[in-house]
Amino acid sequence: MGSDGAGVPRPTGASADTAVPRGGTPSAEELLRGLDPEQLEAARSVRGPVCILAGAGTGKTRAITHRIAYAVATGVVPEQQVLAVTFTTRAAGEMRGRLRALGAPRVQARTFHAAALRQLSYFWADAVGGPRPTLIDSKIRTVASAARSCGFQVDRSELRDLATEIEWAKVTQTRPVDYENTVAKEGRTPPMPPRDVARVYEAYEELRSEHNLLDFESMLELTAAMIHERPDIAERIRSQYRYFVVDEFQDVNPLQKLLLDAWLGDRDDICVVGDPSQTIYTFAGATPAYLTGFREAYPHATFVRLVRDYRSTPQVVRVANTVLRAAGSGAAPREHRIELVAQRPDGPEPSYTEYDDEPAEATSVAGKISALIDSGVPAREIAVLFRTNAQSAAYEQALGDAGVPYTVRGAAQFFDRPEIRAALHTLHGAARGDDGAPMVATVRHLLQPLGLTEQPPEGRQAREKWESLAALAQLAEDVAAQRPGAGLADFVAELQARAATEHAPGFEGVTLASLHAAKGLEWDAVFLVGLTEGMLPIVYAETPEQVEEERRLFYVGVTRAREHLHMSWSLARSPGGRRTRKPSRFLDGLRPESPSPAGRRGEPRRRKDRVLRCRVCGATLLEAAERKLGRCLDCPSPYDEELLERLRQWRREVSAAQKVPAYVVFTDATLQAIAEQEPPDTAQLARISGVGEAKLKRYGEAILALCAGATPEQVSKADREETP
Structure with a gap:
């Protein structure tokens, strides 16, 4: 999966990947090879202000990374003075990886929050002083305390909504005293009466100050205030970063724009990239107005439109263009909409x-x-x-x-998951004493104590942990196939590079x-x-x-x-x-x-x-789990516990032999239904939800044998004897 179509096959020429010399730094001209005319125009527009309107699948990340690398290669800017700002750690990691491959490894690619935290931490003692605050990544606990202090009893879903509303107020620079008037003007529907939200919001800010807590919004606000109020610090930051690139500019909110303006000062060496037609976060305070109003803010700006879609077939592109053509009065101005031009061969009709x-x-x-x-x-x-x-x-x-x-x-970012952090620590330690044993076998052996069992476990959380470790093991096999002779140290180096760029291995x-x-x-x-x-x-x-x-x-x-x-x-x-x-x-x-x-x-x-009815009480069954069991969840139904255990043991053996998660063979609910109904023949087994024709053909005889009293060992032996 890629972010701009880079992973799909492309025709040679305008959209082919740049040929970069192996082990060397590409020349300026080599950096321009393979770019289409619009991407080439963007790459050569090395002085700001520049606005790139980039449609879906048109190669925007490719265009801006080549632009940065070309500016560095031609001496327009030293790479350490470039700050590329993105919205996710994944996007920042991908951008750093591409820039490293293009010969610009020292370019800083960060999220707004990561860049602000780095600057605020560095200047904290001089600019603010006192003990450093605790950075919180979730407001839920503090919002809950604030709500209780105001006399409100709210459940967890309401707390999440309240926290989201407070985040919106903070990124739009709405203070508690102004909140009621602002939501009325905006036509916004808050999760509680506006006056109550304002009270909780004010109590939240008081608690945050009292306990020296710093949320992400306050971090951006403090950083911007530090730059505005301390000219000496502003000069140091602006001398460090002179060249700015902002991706997904349609998603910038007022608070992020405040910080960006502080970084820029009176300069205009900025390149923004975005697509108003992909603005989907206005509920969180994002606004495309900064992108659509860029020409007004910078009348002398260079504008480039990326329209060639390298991701999708003409059939998919036709649907996308039709969707936008039907946009109504609440859509972005027509001059900012992009009509995509498909570059791939024909495909199936949607x-x-x-x-x-x-x-x-x-x-x-x-x-x-x-x-x-x-x-x-x-x-x-x-x-x-x-x-x-x-x-x-x-x-x-x-x-x-x-x-x-x-x-x-x-779920959590792949490399932030506890089991992956533990796996990286284990593999890194083992790599120091690598004895040349086969890499794939070594990786699987090291991951077993962490939870990589032969049989995928039951339960969603346990399964997700197993899937993470299985993805690492699969990556080891991929590395071994691509690089015969690779050892454990090579695999660890690959993992470290992927962790640095948030390039997680895929689960099949x-x-x-x-x-x-x-x-x-x-x-x-x-x-x-x-x-x-x-x-x-x-x-x-x-x-x-x-x-x-x-x-x-x-x-x-x-x-x-x-x-x-x-x-x-x-x-x-x-x-x-x-x-x-x-x-x-x-x-x-x-x-x-x-x-x-x-x-x-x-x-x-x-x-x-x-229409299915409960076989115990006769009620209509609506929920998926009830329909699978054939009864209401709270209706009693006796079953043979030994049969259920035989079914589970058999499933573990089958899933291990087929190297698939256990639920792929049969879900827990299906096994429970089989144990309850003990089908005597194929016809009755076929009536159980979750069996289906394919599974009946593949596993029917084994299930019926288990229901008749056979052990998993006997069933497995019979299967082996029948296998030619």
């Missing part, structure tokens, strides 16, 4: 599928994904994207039932992610699901501006796809429910005018008789 209910949609999507994998598309190059995280559960269930491995995006599984979490990523195949009114646009998007932000979110989802794009929606939440949902308005002009139900387009339509 699909639009309507389902009767959510379980039918999830099951069908899982089946399509399984077919894609069978056709040769790697699982890691497939994503299911949805509007809210709550939609993830149905697809986790369906993919598990289909035997497709998956990973849910949004389908990605499940929200549309917001998918920003900056790309896959060969993307499934956009749950595309109904009330979900996209979300139900609380009421103003034209809010609706257009939802449209931009849809656009971001579409442009994540390189080749396969599948869009779907369901008319009801549950089987047998009222089919009252309507497809998203964003699909107007894209899908057929009179879309047929799924069954009329070759999709298996979910039958009306699929």
Whole structure:
């Protein structure tokens, strides 16, 4: 997965990678090779102010890194005086890695927060004095204390909303005393009555000051104030950094702009890069106004538009352009919208599928994904994207039932996970005494005590830990395949380089992610699901501006796809429910005018008789776990505990032999249902949710033998004897 299409095959010439001499520093002219005309214009515009409007997949990271490297190579600026600002540590790491390869390893590429923290820490004793504050990365605990001090009892979800609202107030430079008037003027709907939010906000700031706590917003504000109030410090910082590049400029908020202006002073050697059509964080205070107003702020600025899309097929690009053409009054000015021009060969047409209910949609999507994998598309190059995280559960269930491995995006950064930090420490120590043993075997041996078992464990958290370690082991195999003879020290060096650039190894599984979490990523195949009114646009998007932000979110989802794009929606939440949902308005002009139900387009339509009832009390089953078990979760149902343990032992052996997570064979809920119902024959086994035709064919005889009393050892022996 890349951030600007760099990972996809490209034609030679304008979009080919720059040829950099192995082991040497590229010359200035070599840095310009392979750039298309617009990228070349951006790279040669080495003096600011410069504004690069870069559409999705047009190679913006490529353009700005080559611009920086070219400016360094031609003597325009020393590399240590360049500050490239991004919004995520991953993007900063990727930029540092590219610049290092282009011969500019000393360029500083940091997030706003990382750059501010570095400066504030360095000058703290001189500029502020006193004990250094404790930096907090989460406001939840302090907001909870503030709410209690105001007499409010709020649950954890309300606390998260309050913390988010306080962050918005701080980045927009709204003080507690002004909060009520500001939200009224902005038409914003806070999580509590505005007066109550203002009280909690004020109490939060008092507690933060009392306990010497520093949040990210205050850190930016203090850094900007230090530069404004101390000319001597401002001079030192401005003499250090003379050349600025800001990526994703459409996502800058007022507080970040305040700090950027402090860094710049009266200079204008700045290059900004962004796309107003990918503004999806205005709810958090971001505004595209600084990008769209750049010409007004700098009338003499150079403007470059990157329009050649190297990521997606013409079919996907056509959808993306159509989505933006339909934008309404709340969208960015038309002169700032980019009409993408596809550069890749033709691909399959995007699909639009309507389902009767959510379980039918999830099951069908899982089946399509399984077919894609069978056709040769790697699982890691497939994503299911949805509007809210709550939609993830149905697809986790369906993919598990289909035997497709998956990973849910949004967990901790890979190299920040405790198990990965422990693994790096262990591998680094072992590399000092490397005795030349086979690298892959050594890595697996060292990771075993940390949790890399032969059988993937049960439980989501344990599985996520196992997946992280398994990704390291897979990376060791990849390194060994690419560099025969590589030893443990070579592998550790590779890991250190990846950690420095936040280049995490991929887990061989389908990605499940929200549309917001998918920003900056790309896959060969993307499934956009749950595309109904009330979900996209979300139900609380009421103003034209809010609706257009939802449209931009849809656009971001579409442009994540390189080749396969599948869009779907369901008319009801549950089987047998009222089919009252309507497809998203964003699909107007894209899908057929009179879309047929799924069954009329070759999709298996979910039958009306699929309404399931509890086999204990007869109630209609709505939740996925209940439907799988065939009963209400709180209805008693006896089962053979020894049979359940035999099933689990057999599953562990199968998952180990196939080198897949245990849930890919059968989920816990499916094993529980089998143990409860003890199916005597294939027909009854097939009726259990989660079995399915493919698993029935593959595992049916083994399951029936276990239900009849056979041991896992006997089943395994029988399988071996039948294997030719």
